[in-house]
Amino acid sequence: MNVEQTTIPKKFHDAVLHWQRHNFPDYDLLPQNWEKYFPNEPAFCLCAKMEIGMSNTIEVGDRQGAPRMMKPSEMGEDAAKHLLAIIRAQASTEFGSIQQHEMTLARAPEDEDRFWVLRVMAEELRHGYQMFHMLTSQDWSSVSSQSAEEMIEEILSMRTGSHVLDAFNVDYDSFVDNVVFAAVIDRVGKYQLAMQRVCSYKPFAQSMPPMLREEAFHLAAGVIPLRRWAQRAAQGAELVTMSAIQKSFNKWMPRGLEMFGHEKGGDSNIRFGFKNLKNAEAQSQYYEECRKMIADLNQRYLRARLPKSSPEQAESLAASLIRDRGRHQGISADDLIELPDPRFFRRKGEPAWTMVGTHGEVFDDVDSYVAHLRAVLPEPYLASRDLKQYVGTLREVVAGTITADQASKRMPNLKRVGGVCPCSNSVRWIVEEPVPAGRTA
Amino acid sequence: MNSSSGQVRIRALTELDISRVVAIDERLTGVYRPDVWERRIGYYLRRDADACPVAEVDGKVIGFMFTDLRGGEFGLEDVSGWIERFGVDPDYQGRSIGRRLFESAQTHLRSRGATVLRTLVEHKDEDLAAFLRAVGFRNSPLTALELRADGTGT
Numbered sequence: 001m002n003v004e005q006t007t008i009p010k011k012f013h014d015a016v017l018h019w020q021r022h023n024f025p026d027y028d029l030l031p032q033n034w035e036k037y038f039p040n041e042p043a044f045c046l047c048a049k050m051e052i053g054m055s056n057t058i059e060v061g062d063r064q065g066a067p068r069m070m071k072p073s074e075m076g077e078d079a080a081k082h083l084l085a086i087i088r089a090q091a092s093t094e095f096g097s098i099q100q101h102e103m104t105l106a107r108a109p110e111d112e113d114r115f116w117v118l119r120v121m122a123e124e125l126r127h128g129y130q131m132f133h134m135l136t137s138q139d140w141s142s143v144s145s146q147s148a149e150e151m152i153e154e155i156l157s158m159r160t161g162s163h164v165l166d167a168f169n170v171d172y173d174s175f176v177d178n179v180v181f182a183a184v185i186d187r188v189g190k191y192q193l194a195m196q197r198v199c200s201y202k203p204f205a206q207s208m209p210p211m212l213r214e215e216a217f218h219l220a221a222g223v224i225p226l227r228r229w230a231q232r233a234a235q236g237a238e239l240v241t242m243s244a245i246q247k248s249f250n251k252w253m254p255r256g257l258e259m260f261g262h263e264k265g266g267d268s269n270i271r272f273g274f275k276n277l278k279n280a281e282a283q284s285q286y287y288e289e290c291r292k293m294i295a296d297l298n299q300r301y302l303r304a305r306l307p308k309s310s311p312e313q314a315e316s317l318a319a320s321l322i323r324d325r326g327r328h329q330g331i332s333a334d335d336l337i338e339l340p341d342p343r344f345f346r347r348k349g350e351p352a353w354t355m356v357g358t359h360g361e362v363f364d365d366v367d368s369y370v371a372h373l374r375a376v377l378p379e380p381y382l383a384s385r386d387l388k389q390y391v392g393t394l395r396e397v398v399a400g401t402i403t404a405d406q407a408s409k410r411m412p413n414l415k416r417v418g419g420v421c422p423c424s425n426s427v428r429w430i431v432e433e434p435v436p437a438g439r440t441a
Numbered sequence: 442m443n444s445s446s447g448q449v450r451i452r453a454l455t456e457l458d459i460s461r462v463v464a465i466d467e468r469l470t471g472v473y474r475p476d477v478w479e480r481r482i483g484y485y486l487r488r489d490a491d492a493c494p495v496a497e498v499d500g501k502v503i504g505f506m507f508t509d510l511r512g513g514e515f516g517l518e519d520v521s522g523w524i525e526r527f528g529v530d531p532d533y534q535g536r537s538i539g540r541r542l543f544e545s546a547q548t549h550l551r552s553r554g555a556t557v558l559r560t561l562v563e564h565k566d567e568d569l570a571a572f573l574r575a576v577g578f579r580n581s582p583l584t585a586l587e588l589r590a591d592g593t594g595t
Contacts, residue, residue: 002552002553038487041487041488116483213489213490213491216453216455216456216486216490217483217486217487219455219456219486220456220482220483220486220487221483222456223456223457223459224456224459224479224482224483227459227475227479228476228479231475289457292457293457296457296459296460299460300460300475303473303475307473311460311463311464311467
């Protein structure tokens with residue numbers, strides 16, 4: 001592979017490992033079991049990877065055709081600030097997903113599922129490390145009042161509840177969430193990385209292909225267990241049902257759609273040459289891809305229920321059951337998975353706070369809508385702070401005490417902000433090296 | 442890797458191609474074996490999805506070729522691109538889909554440092570052998586040998 005590997009300065013590298021010890025204690029299991037689950041595959045490397053041989057020419061935007069930029073100072077203040085925000089948000093997602101996965105990792109029904117997710121987590125750690133390479137290898141001081149140390153401290157101090165994007169502020173309820181998250185939320189990540197391959201800032205563009213190659217497996221670590229669960233559900237397995245999978249999809253799809261940003265936005269990304277699709281275009285493609293994923297899961301389920309059916313028959317049956325809400329050989333639409341309406345349970349973007357149900361039905365009072373949410377979301381999630389906050393805010397929007405826009409800006413609510421490392425009340429994630437004798441700090 | 446010509450588009454394998462690969466394999470072999478393909482595609486996606494081109498027409502996958510880059514096996518120190526799995530939907534055979542898949546895989550494997558491409562073909566699979574010869578493969582000085590693990594022959 002045409003990739004150059006590098007490490008970040010030791011104090012930042014050590015800070016990542018320090019963070020890992022507290023937030024990702026299962027990390028050490030990976031090398032111990034690598035050969036068992038990933039035989040003959042190259043060992044995991046906590047490093048930054050830069051693709052070699054990418055074009056030097058900007059592909060989209062106002063500077064299309066000009067040479068790609070190599071330093072933040074070449075971008076102009078607005079563009080550099082915009083890109084810095086993208087890098088910090090992306091770093092937040094990488095570390096955030098590890099914190100979410102870790103909480104329910106041990107509940108994996110099978111070891112293989114667990115080690116697949118463990119590898120995903122390790123690679124997310126590497127992706128966060130990659131973003132730290134972006135922050136530490138160049139001088140951003142002209143567009144940020146924070147030093148690299150301060151930016152990294154801030155990101156490592158975030159916890160579930162204080163991350164930049166809502167999808168990373170929601171706790172997992174079970175291992176079903178680990179898998180559905182990989183299938184749904186990592187899919188958004190794939191879109192972002194793919195769009196950012198064109199980035200006019202070359203070091204960021206060079207970061208994307210190696211991350212995308214790893215992301216391909218992350219999606220498989222979601223979809224393949226889901227396919228197996230669908231098959232087992234068809235055979236009567238009780239541990240992971242189609243209903244449980246459906247409810248997890250209902251929980252994560254709205255957050256995934258919101259990760260693309262407001263449906264009317266994305267112009268700046270194009271203008272600065274950072275991405276090649278506007279928000280709504282990318283979100284629409286993503287939604288259709290999720291539709292295909294769910295159709296595949298339904299086909300896997302139906303072929304296990306009806307072994308004599310062909311792929312075409314299973315596909316056609318799933319479509320007719322969902323469309324007509326009928327029954328066929330004891331199977332109904334309720335046994336299948338359905339893609340929730342893109343307006344369902346939204347708190348950001350055009351449909352935010354509109355009280356649309358999973359099938360597109362519109363509710364006109366909060367209590368009916370909350371009853372619908374209770375029926376279609378995972379039971380443990382109903383008691384979550386996230387849902388409680390959503391419902392409280394929705395009541396305010398419907399009562400007219402705040403606008404939809406104000407409500408959207410309230411999310412996330414920056415709660416549970418960490419700060420210092422939990423192993424000490426005084427030590428932060430980055431620990432300065434002792435100053436050798438004879439030198440001044 | 443992402444090219445198109447006419448209605449056929451060649452692109453990298455994704456996890457959402459499993460159903461169509463299973464269906465093509467089922468048409469070719471008469472056996473429905475999703476578990477096998479889930480495992481194999483999980484492997485190839487970890488390795489390098491770009492080394493595994495699929496062909497699609499109007500969004501439907503109609504062929505695939507899964508390859509892997511390895512070196513140092515069987516005393517072969519060359520970096521070798523192994524062509525391991527290959528299938529084209531019978532409804533689309535005879536339209537040079539296999540050749541286009543092969544060319545895509547060849548280009549990618551070469552860019553990753555492969556100096557030789559290798560594969561194994563069953564003697565009885567004359568159609569596959571003919572296809573491979575048509576794209577340039579020749580007999581190898583290596584001979585494939587096998588023995589049942591219980592020592593009773595094959």
